[in-house]
Amino acid sequence: MSSLTTSGPGRGDAAGPSGSRTSPQASRFRGRLGELIFAAVGIALGLFALIGSFGIRVPESNRVGPTVFPILVAVILLISSVAVLIGVLRGRLGSPDESEDVDLSHGTDWLAILKLVVLLVAHLLLIGLTGWWLAAAVLFGGAAWTLGAKRWWVALLVGLGLGLAIQILFGELLGLSLPLGPILGWLGPLI
């Protein structure tokens, strides 16, 4: 949890018995590059907050106007991000979170992340077109398949069941306004 802050990018390097797909040097460099980019994002956000604060109109009457706090926030972001950046350059890398289902000795599967992001985008585009339940089924089925479900059609069926259950329980019976969509639109007045 904590011993890693000073000792390299991941526990995987130390504990993985055969995790030598990439050389330690290369993965250390890549870990550091990602960290540098993230710290830079922090700095960029701080700058954005600082510059943006000049764009906020300050009403005459206010002694302490709406810009004071944003400037404080910008300063916190800038100072802490720069401090992290310097730390990373000196080799102090963060320790990745541990979790029950995470194996840190693996490399990062960027394709899986990309698939999940695309699925979420598809989900939000589909809600209005097909109704919430079908959009949910696509999200669930796609995500389960991405994460390694053995049979994709089982995943899709489970997703369909879950989507319909939520749609009927929350949308129709409890009155949350989940769009039913064209396929089931005729059901609405019946329930």
Place this chain on the structure above:
Amino acid sequence: MDNLTLLFQGFADALHPEFLVYAFLGVLIGTAIGVLPGIGPAMTVALLLPLTYTLEPTAALITFAGIYYGGMYGGSTTSILLNTPGESASIVTAIEGNKMAKLGRGAAALATAAIGSFIAGTIATIGLTLLAPTLAALAVKLGPADFVALIVVAFITVGALLGNSVWRGLVSLGFGLFLGLVGTDVLSGQQRYTLGIPPLADGIDVVLIAVGLFAVGEALYVAARMRSGPIDVIPITKGWRSWLSKEDWRRSWRPWLRGTAIGFPIGSIPAGGADVATFLSYATEKKLSKKSSEFGRGAIEGVAGPEAANNAAAAGVLVPLLTLGLPTTATAAIILSAFQSYGIQPGPQLFTNQPQLVWTLIASLYIGNVILLVLNLPLVGVWVKLLQIPRPYLYAGILTFAAFGAFAVNFAIADIVILLVIGVLGYFMRRFGYPIAPLVVGMILGPMGEAQLRKALQLSQGDLSTLVLHPFAAVAYTLMALLIVGALWLRRRQRRFEEVLTASLAVPEKVNEAP
């Protein structure tokens, strides 16, 4: 003794059959979701928030209290029965509980955790009952400058002191403060950082932040580095009647009480809730035990103490939340936003303005604790089944519920876009070791801090010295300085302690893995 009458009135309300059903459902669902691996208390509360949208305030808060306690307890079941490290709050439970389970004493570990949680939860709720009204009465007298001081203390402890790295915690806090700024400034009516995008004008709902960071972030993180191979659940065989032997009781009751004594005060002060408390309890038990060599190899004291401390801290966190309106953990921040979504503002006035609601809530905490105990021991078989849910389906479900929760906030597609962006942020924060809690707390407390700061400076006509010269504020800052020193010392100890622990644990694991 006015409060006692009010509490009895609260019991009378909470024992209403309808509310009992809500309390029961809350505990059941909270535990069931909390048991699922990868889901901590904060994510449990965030994911289940939409469920309460359709209820009236009292029923919703009672359900929520059950979810909170259930989620807290569910995590410990996971760490005892599942052979992988989990949440930081229950990580010490995982050490001893897991070893006990491997030795075939999983039932005893679960029982001591359940009964310890019950005892600690009840005593801590009594503490909350006694302390909260008095504190609220005092808090009414606090001025804006005093609140600024309290909020600064909360920022520093949650942001800088709790994670592994002070600066990473502050970056996370800064992200949260910034996200809290987005929207329309209440005092001047000016839009800030909305980029002219209409959905941002009302600000970003904290549910989106919490669900995005915890649920979507975690799902992406797991997707990137999925643990492969079969799920390793340690079987529980014995019938639940013979769970705790006389010897186990003898060894457990003192740690339960000590854990409570450690957990409740630490939960009550803005020092970040359960993590610190469980660790302190574990260290205490190890020191006091005559069989300290057993620690690291399945000592029941190492489960009983930290579990009690964990639950006592969970109740302690409610003290500043209810009396001051100050959330000191991510979970508390989400609960606060749940209150706010019903137009209820926790804080000094809550006890005078809405006595019935508060006391019904407190009464339901007692009841929730009993339900937790009654429910948990017999239902272990069900929890074990939940642990075996195939991971692709589990995380697909988490994602689907996250999208549902985000959509249910305003029924706006734009909210799912925000959810996705926050989720990606959450992924990178996990990957690079930035703590999540400061962001959530900063997002909630930032706007409150700003309002109080501006009120204070308005009153003093711009004189900054008002912020530190108020007696209470001055005391708060002094205590904070002491707290920082104490926490830094504590963290160094914890770090060394964990290093020793991981070293001692790493050896046998390697032996197991060898072909």
